[in-house]
Amino acid sequence: MTGIAVASIDFKGVVKRYADSAPTLPGLDLHIRDGEFMVLVGPSGCGKSTTLRMIAGLESVTAGELLIGDRKVNDVPPKDRDVAMVFQNYALYPHMTVFENMAFGLRVRKQPESQIRTSVEAAAETLGLADLLERKPGQLSGGQCQRVALGRAMVRDPQVFLFDEPLSNLDAELRVQMRASIGRLHREFGTTSVYVTHDQIEAMTLGSRIAILNGGELMQVGTPMELYGDPDNVFVAGFMGSPPMNILPVRNLGHALENRLMHVPREGLDRFGAELLVGVRPEALCPAAEAPAHWPRLSAPVEMVETLGAEMLVHLGQDDERLVARLPGLRALTPGESLTLAFDPAALYLFDARSRQRLREVRAAVVPQPELITP
Amino acid sequence: MSNSQVQGRPVAAELDLPYRERAQGVLRGALRDVLSWRFALLVFASLVVIYPLLWVVSLAFSGQQSLQLAQDTRDMGFWAQMAALVPLPEQWSLQNFRAVLTEQPFIRWLLNSLVVAGGTTVIGLVLSCTAAYAFSRFRFPGRNRGLMLFLVSQMFPAVLMLIPLYVIVVQWLGLGNSWLGLILVYAITALPFCVWMLKGYFDTLPYEIEESALLEGASRMTIFYRIILPLARPAIAVTGLFSFMTAWNEFILASIFMDDESLYTVPVGLRFFVSDYSSEWGYFAAGSIMVSVPVILLFLALQRFLVSGLSSGAVKG
Ligand SMILES: Nc1ncnc2c1ncn2[C@@H]1O[C@H](COP(=O)(O)OP(=O)(O)O)[C@@H](O)[C@H]1O
Ligand SMILES: [Mg+2]
Numbered sequence: 244m245t246g247i248a249v250a251s252i253d254f255k256g257v258v259k260r261y262a263d264s265a266p267t268l269p270g271l272d273l274h275i276r277d278g279e280f281m282v283l284v285g286p287s288g289c290g291k292s293t294t295l296r297m298i299a300g301l302e303s304v305t306a307g308e309l310l311i312g313d314r315k316v317n318d319v320p321p322k323d324r325d326v327a328m329v330f331q332n333y334a335l336y337p338h339m340t341v342f343e344n345m346a347f348g349l350r351v352r353k354q355p356e357s358q359i360r361t362s363v364e365a366a367a368e369t370l371g372l373a374d375l376l377e378r379k380p381g382q383l384s385g386g387q388c389q390r391v392a393l394g395r396a397m398v399r400d401p402q403v404f405l406f407d408e409p410l411s412n413l414d415a416e417l418r419v420q421m422r423a424s425i426g427r428l429h430r431e432f433g434t435t436s437v438y439v440t441h442d443q444i445e446a447m448t449l450g451s452r453i454a455i456l457n458g459g460e461l462m463q464v465g466t467p468m469e470l471y472g473d474p475d476n477v478f479v480a481g482f483m484g485s486p487p488m489n490i491l492p493v494r495n496l497g498h499a500l501e502n503r504l505m506h507v508p509r510e511g512l513d514r515f516g517a518e519l520l521v522g523v524r525p526e527a528l529c530p531a532a533e534a535p536a537h538w539p540r541l542s543a544p545v546e547m548v549e550t551l552g553a554e555m556l557v558h559l560g561q562d563d564e565r566l567v568a569r570l571p572g573l574r575a576l577t578p579g580e581s582l583t584l585a586f587d588p589a590a591l592y593l594f595d596a597r598s599r600q601r602l603r604e605v606r607a608a609v610v611p612q613p614e615l616i617t618p
Numbered sequence: 619m620s621n622s623q624v625q626g627r628p629v630a631a632e633l634d635l636p637y638r639e640r641a642q643g644v645l646r647g648a649l650r651d652v653l654s655w656r657f658a659l660l661v662f663a664s665l666v667v668i669y670p671l672l673w674v675v676s677l678a679f680s681g682q683q684s685l686q687l688a689q690d691t692r693d694m695g696f697w698a699q700m701a702a703l704v705p706l707p708e709q710w711s712l713q714n715f716r717a718v719l720t721e722q723p724f725i726r727w728l729l730n731s732l733v734v735a736g737g738t739t740v741i742g743l744v745l746s747c748t749a750a751y752a753f754s755r756f757r758f759p760g761r762n763r764g765l766m767l768f769l770v771s772q773m774f775p776a777v778l779m780l781i782p783l784y785v786i787v788v789q790w791l792g793l794g795n796s797w798l799g800l801i802l803v804y805a806i807t808a809l810p811f812c813v814w815m816l817k818g819y820f821d822t823l824p825y826e827i828e829e830s831a832l833l834e835g836a837s838r839m840t841i842f843y844r845i846i847l848p849l850a851r852p853a854i855a856v857t858g859l860f861s862f863m864t865a866w867n868e869f870i871l872a873s874i875f876m877d878d879e880s881l882y883t884v885p886v887g888l889r890f891f892v893s894d895y896s897s898e899w900g901y902f903a904a905g906s907i908m909v910s911v912p913v914i915l916l917f918l919a920l921q922r923f924l925v926s927g928l929s930s931g932a933v934k935g
Pocket of ligand 2: 292
């Protein structure tokens with residue numbers, strides 16, 4: 244089934260409604276390219292698992308079309324979709340050994356036993372499970388269990404890999420390791436993968452592209468850098484990056500943006516409403532002393548300082564005008580002290596206060612592109 | 619070498635002093651436990667339960683047919699009265715067992731009971747496993763009502779079913795005086811409990827295991843046989859044991875359905891040792907002990923399944 248078959252995935256106006264409540268997904272349009280590593284990310288309950296489980300065939304599609312390759316799979320049973328899934332809680336068969344767990348799918352499909360042994364042993368070798376083949380899941384650590392689950396998916400050589408928060412039950416260190424292995428496996432095999440997580444760092448590091456969901460609505464799809472550098476709305480701006488982008492209400496004076504912390508002269512504001520939101524990333528702020536003179540300043544009392552070693556996160560402001568700055572961690576700051584920071588006016592994002600959508604100015608969007616080295 | 623060991627011993631004992639102190643501490647702890655009122659209460663309760671059983675054992679091995687307590691103890695001294703309370707036969711004898719096994723059709727009855735209880739267990743388990751799986755995993759019209767009805771049926775005393783069962787099984791189906799009739803009745807009456815018991819266990823097995831198998835291409839039947847049933851072994855063992863004992867111990871239905879003495883189950887047979895015409899309490903006691911043996915053996919055999927925890931490690935979180 245592999246090789247020539249194209250395993251793109253298309254959601255065309257897909258609606259999902261459980262029982263007779265409001266629809267969980269009111270209408271999803273999403274194209275996942277062949278061989279791509281697509282990460283679905285969003286807060287808990289936004290419909291990520293539902294989306295994934297519809298691809299697997301574990302949930303029905305209420306309306307719209309779901310295609311894998313160019314085949315409509317709305318009514319295709321899970322076993323005929325040629326997809327493999329890795330679950331958050333591993334879902335290993337506890338009464339079977341690691342070998343039997345990985346062999347189960349192949350045995351059900353009546354592959355010759357010698358071939359099964361070869362595939363399982365190869366997968367076990369890749370995943371470092373060769374010594375554990377005779378163990379039962381109960382005798383394995385969480386990380387080992389999840390590797391068995393990965394192996395079980397791999398041996399079937401499916402068209403599509405699905406992952407539903409596979410690393411959530413692992414401790415931080417193991418999570419980083421497993422994240423690396425999953426990334427490596429994808430680069431090696433190039434199988435179309437859909438990966439659900441609520442962790443934006445996982446999303447940034449793993450995804451070829453990321454789809455951000457909120458309340459069943461698709462907020463934006465793009466590469467990690469597109470989402471980081473060119474968010475379409477306040478939600479995406481606040482979701483990507485850690486700490487997330489600072490969002491502050493401002494008044495639009497036509498020739499400048501103003502609130503209690505800052506006054507930013509700016510052109511081309513006439514097209515926008517009176518109430519706006521500005522976004523500025525914590526890493527775009529720098530101490531005023533080190534900034535060019537024409538950069539806008541902002542002053543606010545220091546509320547709290549988180550020291551991270553090489554850098555520190557400074558929380559400033561009060562009430563609804565709060566922000567975080569990521570500064571070099573060399574200065575001693577005391578809470579209450581007033582701090583003046585500066586930022587590049589080009590690093591400012593504008594959003595409509597009501598619709599919370601991005602207001603793009605005529606100037607090119609501020610996408611941090613890798614520098615082109617021209618001779 | 620042995621020499622040095624012998625010599626080394628007292629030294630070692632001294633070196634072990636902290637250990638011995640610890641051991642003494644443990645002993646003192648144990649002593650405190652033994653002397654606590656909780657322990658006393660448990661010992662007392664155990665004695666209350668075991669005492670009558672000891673009399674049965676004593677009677678069975680006495681070779682006699684009457685209880686010793688029946689003797690008049692009023693004129694005896696205190697210690698003789700006390701001694702008469704101790705359940706020990708005056709002389710040990712296997713005569714009662716021999717007689718029950720040879721002079722009475724006891725073996726025949728045992729076999730009947732085995733067939734009936736075995737059949738009940740098999741049929742009961744097949745029906746209840748499949749039903750419980752459906753109740754646990756599928757949503758279908760009447761599901762909740764069905765579960766409710768099962769519960770309600772358990773609220774009435776079993777005797778209430780006597781007449782309807784007699785009419786249905788003996789008069790309509792013509793299954794009186796047959797193993798099959800009893801097996802069906804027992805299997806069906808045990809069904810509600812078994813279904814609830816198994817459904818409760820199936821509910822604890824994570825869905826994801828089945829979904830994973832479904833994605834791997836397994837059919838519902840494959841999943842049921844190769845994944846669910848093996849995982850549910852502890853629950854199946856308990857339910858099986860329950861079915862078996864229901865059928866093994868039941869008296870009233872068996873005595874009404876079975877007219878033919880050669881088809882009696884053990885409880886019905888035992889009853890005839892002690893009736894209007896005979897009071898062979900010794901045979902009764904010996905028979906009772908032999909009836910208990912298979913159940914005890916079954917318990918021992920199933921013990922390791924009764925300790926659950928097989929599914930631990932399947933999922934975390
Ligand atoms: N089987 C179900 N029946 C009814 N509602 C469900 C079911 N599964 C999920 N939902 C609802 O759908 C919404 C999205 O769930 P889910 O896809 O699991 O979210 P996520 O994986 O993003 O946390 C939630 O509000 C949840 O309550
Ligand atoms: Mg989820």
